[in-house]
Amino acid sequence: MTKHYDRFQPTICINEDDHREFDAIFIGGGAAGRFGSAYLRAMGGRQLIIEKGDHLGGQCCKNACVPHHLFFDLTVQLDQLRRFGGTYVWPKLDFKPKLADIIQMYLNGRENLYDFMFEQSKEQLGIEFILNHEPRIIDNHTVEVAGRAFKTKNIVLALGSRPNRPDIPGLHLKGVIDHTSLVEGVLDYEPERMVVIGGGHTMAPYASFFCALGMETTVVNRSPVLKKMDLETKAYVLDMMRERGVKFYENCPPLAILGEDRVTGVKIRTPEGEKVIPCDTVFLATGMRPNSDYPRQALGIEVDAKGTVIVDEYLRTNVPNVYAVGDLIGAPMEMFKARRSGMVASRNILGVPTRWQVGMFAEQFHSFYEVTYLGLTEEKAREMYGDDLMFIRMPPGDRSIALPAAERSITYSFLAPELSGFQKAIIQKSTRKVLGLHHVGFGAKEGFQYLSWIMQNGELTIDDFAEMNELFLNPSHFIQLARLRAGQRELVNL
Amino acid sequence: MTKHYDRFQPTICINEDDHREFDAIFIGGGAAGRFGSAYLRAMGGRQLIIEKGDHLGGQCCKNACVPHHLFFDLTVQLDQLRRFGGTYVWPKLDFKPKLADIIQMYLNGRENLYDFMFEQSKEQLGIEFILNHEPRIIDNHTVEVAGRAFKTKNIVLALGSRPNRPDIPGLHLKGVIDHTSLVEGVLDYEPERMVVIGGGHTMAPYASFFCALGMETTVVNRSPVLKKMDLETKAYVLDMMRERGVKFYENCPPLAILGEDRVTGVKIRTPEGEKVIPCDTVFLATGMRPNSDYPRQALGIEVDAKGTVIVDEYLRTNVPNVYAVGDLIGAPMEMFKARRSGMVASRNILGVPTRWQVGMFAEQFHSFYEVTYLGLTEEKAREMYGDDLMFIRMPPGDRSIALPAAERSITYSFLAPELSGFQKAIIQKSTRKVLGLHHVGFGAKEGFQYLSWIMQNGELTIDDFAEMNELFLNPSHFIQLARLRAGQRELVNL
Numbered sequence: 008m009t010k011h012y013d014r015f016q017p018t019i020c021i022n023e024d025d026h027r028e029f030d031a032i033f034i035g036g037g038a039a040g041r042f043g044s045a046y047l048r049a050m051g052g053r054q055l056i057i058e059k060g061d062h063l064g065g066q067c068c069k070n071a072c073v074p075h076h077l078f079f080d081l082t083v084q085l086d087q088l089r090r091f092g093g094t095y096v097w098p099k100l101d102f103k104p105k106l107a108d109i110i111q112m113y114l115n116g117r118e119n120l121y122d123f124m125f126e127q128s129k130e131q132l133g134i135e136f137i138l139n140h141e142p143r144i145i146d147n148h149t150v151e152v153a154g155r156a157f158k159t160k161n162i163v164l165a166l167g168s169r170p171n172r173p174d175i176p177g178l179h180l181k182g183v184i185d186h187t188s189l190v191e192g193v194l195d196y197e198p199e200r201m202v203v204i205g206g207g208h209t210m211a212p213y214a215s216f217f218c219a220l221g222m223e224t225t226v227v228n229r230s231p232v233l234k235k236m237d238l239e240t241k242a243y244v245l246d247m248m249r250e251r252g253v254k255f256y257e258n259c260p261p262l263a264i265l266g267e268d269r270v271t272g273v274k275i276r277t278p279e280g281e282k283v284i285p286c287d288t289v290f291l292a293t294g295m296r297p298n299s300d301y302p303r304q305a306l307g308i309e310v311d312a313k314g315t316v317i318v319d320e321y322l323r324t325n326v327p328n329v330y331a332v333g334d335l336i337g338a339p340m341e342m343f344k345a346r347r348s349g350m351v352a353s354r355n356i357l358g359v360p361t362r363w364q365v366g367m368f369a370e371q372f373h374s375f376y377e378v379t380y381l382g383l384t385e386e387k388a389r390e391m392y393g394d395d396l397m398f399i400r401m402p403p404g405d406r407s408i409a410l411p412a413a414e415r416s417i418t419y420s421f422l423a424p425e426l427s428g429f430q431k432a433i434i435q436k437s438t439r440k441v442l443g444l445h446h447v448g449f450g451a452k453e454g455f456q457y458l459s460w461i462m463q464n465g466e467l468t469i470d471d472f473a474e475m476n477e478l479f480l481n482p483s484h485f486i487q488l489a490r491l492r493a494g495q496r497e498l499v500n501l
Numbered sequence: 502m503t504k505h506y507d508r509f510q511p512t513i514c515i516n517e518d519d520h521r522e523f524d525a526i527f528i529g530g531g532a533a534g535r536f537g538s539a540y541l542r543a544m545g546g547r548q549l550i551i552e553k554g555d556h557l558g559g560q561c562c563k564n565a566c567v568p569h570h571l572f573f574d575l576t577v578q579l580d581q582l583r584r585f586g587g588t589y590v591w592p593k594l595d596f597k598p599k600l601a602d603i604i605q606m607y608l609n610g611r612e613n614l615y616d617f618m619f620e621q622s623k624e625q626l627g628i629e630f631i632l633n634h635e636p637r638i639i640d641n642h643t644v645e646v647a648g649r650a651f652k653t654k655n656i657v658l659a660l661g662s663r664p665n666r667p668d669i670p671g672l673h674l675k676g677v678i679d680h681t682s683l684v685e686g687v688l689d690y691e692p693e694r695m696v697v698i699g700g701g702h703t704m705a706p707y708a709s710f711f712c713a714l715g716m717e718t719t720v721v722n723r724s725p726v727l728k729k730m731d732l733e734t735k736a737y738v739l740d741m742m743r744e745r746g747v748k749f750y751e752n753c754p755p756l757a758i759l760g761e762d763r764v765t766g767v768k769i770r771t772p773e774g775e776k777v778i779p780c781d782t783v784f785l786a787t788g789m790r791p792n793s794d795y796p797r798q799a800l801g802i803e804v805d806a807k808g809t810v811i812v813d814e815y816l817r818t819n820v821p822n823v824y825a826v827g828d829l830i831g832a833p834m835e836m837f838k839a840r841r842s843g844m845v846a847s848r849n850i851l852g853v854p855t856r857w858q859v860g861m862f863a864e865q866f867h868s869f870y871e872v873t874y875l876g877l878t879e880e881k882a883r884e885m886y887g888d889d890l891m892f893i894r895m896p897p898g899d900r901s902i903a904l905p906a907a908e909r910s911i912t913y914s915f916l917a918p919e920l921s922g923f924q925k926a927i928i929q930k931s932t933r934k935v936l937g938l939h940h941v942g943f944g945a946k947e948g949f950q951y952l953s954w955i956m957q958n959g960e961l962t963i964d965d966f967a968e969m970n971e972l973f974l975n976p977s978h979f980i981q982l983a984r985l986r987a988g989q990r991e992l993v994n995l
Contacts, residue, residue, distance in 0.1 A: 042984060049988030067973070073906065076974050080912045081590050087578070088592065095602055096575050098582065098592040108589055116915035119903040131897065131995060132985060342973035346984060350967065353988070368970035377908060379972070403625065409613040412567065414871060414943065415909070418574045421610035449908065453948030453976045457955060460969045473844065475954045476862035478873070479561070479836035480570050482947045490536060490840060491626060494543025494847070501625060 011126045014061040014118070018138040019153060020129055027053045029159040031330075031356050032150050033349075034142055034302070037065020038342050039333025040165035041124075043349025044134040052357050055159070056136035057152050062121040063128050063136060065167055067342060070187045073120060074113050075209075078216040079373040081109060083415070083449075085219040086251065086375055091422055103197075104220055110192050117190075144305040147328045161328045161356050164302050164316065165349065168295040168334035173204065177264025178291075185291040186213060198222055198288035202273045204261050205292030206232030208372035211244065213290055215374045218253045225284050226253060227275050229260040235370065237384035240445040243429040244374050247447070250426070251375055256284075264289050297335045313337070320362045322352045330356070343368060367463035369455035374447075376428060379455045382443035382462065388433050392442075397469075397498040399432040399488045413480040415449035432485050436498050439468040450482030469493050505620045508555040508612075512632040513647060514623055521547045523653040525824075525850050526644050527843075528636055528796070531559020532836050533827025534659035535618075537843025538628040546851050549653070550630035551646050556615040557622050557630060559661055561836060564681040567614060568607050569703075572710040573867040575603060577909070577943075579713040580745065580869055585916055597691075598714055604686050611684075638799040641822045655822045655850050658796050658810065659843065662789040662828035667698065671758025672785075679785040680707060692716050692782035696767045698755050699786030700726030702866035705738065707784055709868045712747045719778050720747060721769050723754040729864065731878035734939040737923040738868050741941070744920070745869055750778075758783050791829045807831070814856045816846045824850070837862060861957035863949035868941075870922060873949045876937035876956065882927050886936075891963075891992035893926040893982045907974040909943035926979050930992050933962040944976030963987050 012018055031047055033040035036058030044054045056063070067073060085104065092099040128134050143151040150157050170185040172178055184193055186209060201217045203210050206228030218224040226232065232255065233241045245255065256275055265272040265283065272285045299316050302308040302324075309317045309325040315337035322330045330352040333345035344365060354361040369381040388396055402408040411428045412420035419427040428448030434441055444458060461467050472489030479487065492501050506512055525541055527534035530552030538548045550557070561567060579598065586593040622628050637645040644651050664679040666672055678687055680703060695711045697704050700722030712718040720726065726749065727735045739749065750769055759766040759777065766779045793810050796802040796818075803811045803819040809831035816824045824846040827839035838859060848855040863875040882890055896902040905922045906914035913921040922942030929936055938952060955961050966983030973981065986995050 042981075045985045046988040049986060051990075072974050073911075076906065076908060076911045077915060080909060084581070084912075085590050088590070092592070095606060096579050096582070096594075096598040098586070098594050098596065100590075100592050102592065104590040112589060112915060116903055116918075119918065123902050123904060127897075341970075342981075343970040346981060347968070347970070350984060350988070366968075366970055369972055371972045403621075408617050409610055410617060412570065414570060414946075415574060417567075417570045418578075421571055421606060424610075424613065450944040450976070451947050452908070452972045453945050454951055456969060456972050456975060456980065457948055457951035460965075461951060461955065471954075474841070474860075475950060476835075476837040476841070476860055478863055478865045478946045478950050480566050481950060482944070486950065487536075487836075487840060490844060491539045492543060494540040494844070496545075 032159040035165035038345035039349040042346035046350040047353035057142040064124040082219040164331040166298040182270035200286040209292035212373035526653040529659035532839035533843040536840035541847035551636040558618040576713040658825040660792040676764035694780040703786035706867035
């Protein structure tokens, strides 16, 4: 692949022949800024991204979505090699895989992604941008950068977020990392005992990855982990992590990270009293915080206690002609939110008034599986609808059943059926409406995108599922399982 | 897992306390018969399946969907081990994987699936069935089996299909197999040189699997292979099979399978004249033929030249009160067709008149990738809409770009980017409607089910894609790529 730019150099990609004023300057060229820019440009407007970092595309390709997907793939690979090595097609895993090598592999590939982002943005999308330059916002119509003052009709703040630092002593110690520093290669040793602090969607993939690499891995969280999840589905996820060796301390606040200059342990409070978990590395998975300090100082942008920029339904901040998009405006800090909010801001800027609505969306994260869920949990559904509920589960009870089975899960179905996944649909009996869908396995994510779209635009019923044309073996078995029950007037669990 | 039945014994699961006449006897307990039965039972009717084989669920779990998914998983695993062995997390593949071992693994697991089918059908679905007994159809209201004559209001023929035997000499030779005999362990040696005859959705996964196992693999077809596919997408699929070592002879009719008692080669006609491809095994992937001989003889059921049972829009045959479903009624011989047609027959039988319509559906098959496609090919779209077309491709040209990337493809994205997949959306410029979607990669199948449902129930436009909430990194990048262009009034390729 030919390189299209040198990311270590300041880069200015501006069409100097275009003398129109900018409709918008996007401060930040991550997902929100880049997609907002592409949309604005596509509508015929003129924009400029000013990105102080060395690439377009933001955290996703720098240290977030991309590495955790790569690490997930290696996690599953290692799980299968450890389990099946020496049989059928799997050789014995006869060496200890090195985290440092994997990080280096990631960093090599990242260059290619940066380069593609550059090339696509410049050549295919025709957007204008400046990289490796710190912008200075003069006022709501002026941004200074690289010694030039650019006038603009609007400013779109797209500054993203950064990892939260929990309020415990010892964060400064060597060996305390998070998902952003991990991939920059800050570790000069191979961790052997890892404590992951946190309980959300970042905890699960990294704890699983560390465990798969052979590290003794312990998760510590002040409250229950994976709080948004359906409890039965969560139980499957946690059981499967425990089965691989991950230890959990839920409801055990971390009190301090211990050590002289480098980490030696984490002190936690358990119901039985204080306890020290010895470790050589601590991974913080304690959420993200919007990068709102600078615009607050520069423009007086209003933020809430968490640093979230306050916007109206058109994504306007309190300062006229200044919009905010992406992680800056708070949860969900997901790619679709970043990109779609960028698009909505651009429409509003170019005179197509569009309300920002998050809409229905599915949640996803990785463990040793892809976990995807949408709509209500069983607990929430019971709260709302009592006994007016019907459930479809696979496996229906006994986990040793060789289902679910589809790509990637089927290897487990045949060789370790308890590990082949879990899925559950929650349906309202009286209306036959699908209320919630929960999936632990492989390959269901693509489908959940469209299921959320269908559910957002109308009802999805068990009878709709029965009428669909499944592609069997499908990662989620919802369609065909629904069909087995859809003939019933009074729906019975399956 | 506890065993629930002995598949070597005749089994009669009839509720002898129920004295109602059967609403339907299903001849055959495969996907069509079992789902038709479940639906009829769910509606409150009474049914009986008579299956001469040893299990419910038909070919899918016996020798079709299930094994080819398992073999696909092993194909990808072997591809990665051969390519990356000795680096990062992959040990060197230091032994030759044995086909016979894999078949045995499959056969062990198959028992579990049969058992689950039995248990689910009996306990959860409450359907009545007889296994390991040959039915004799006396007339359109009477079936004799196991020495008893059962009266029924209707008969549903659900007899499935069997592999076509092409019209060439040498089919009797030892070493000539198909996907049904392969898994019964008919080979008492490890094949080293395999010729696959055929060019459809069965050719690709098995040729890829044999190649991944280390066999010298050659595909022979009398016409172009994968004829239904978009040509550009097909080119990617074939290039990727060639890259792994599969050889293709398209438009080269096989003339004879050669050998004394066992296969030694296949004679083909090429544009340069006749040629012999030496081999020790021939795999026939030459389509399926409906099992319509018996009902034609027993009841005078009308069939066409291909043996397809002729049905009206309510799935009725020419004989009153006799329906036909599943592979018996012809293409598409897919699971959704079998199951949904069973459901439709049951509705009609119980007085809920329902027209059979295949509806919109996506195609799927395996190679070294999951291949999924829906709607128009570029060739067909050009024929219909000329230049009124816009295309979104990933990669847009240069295959060395590290995209697409999502679960499973991302390992290739980082280590062998040319191999990370290909995807293409075809959109009508003037109406902005999505006409065709084509995907070579991993994990898109689940989504294509719902995309076909959305497209069947109305339009899907590029603007709809732009409004969806993607789960990034998603296996198909359609949503976010569409969003990069959706701002345009006049759509430009991406």
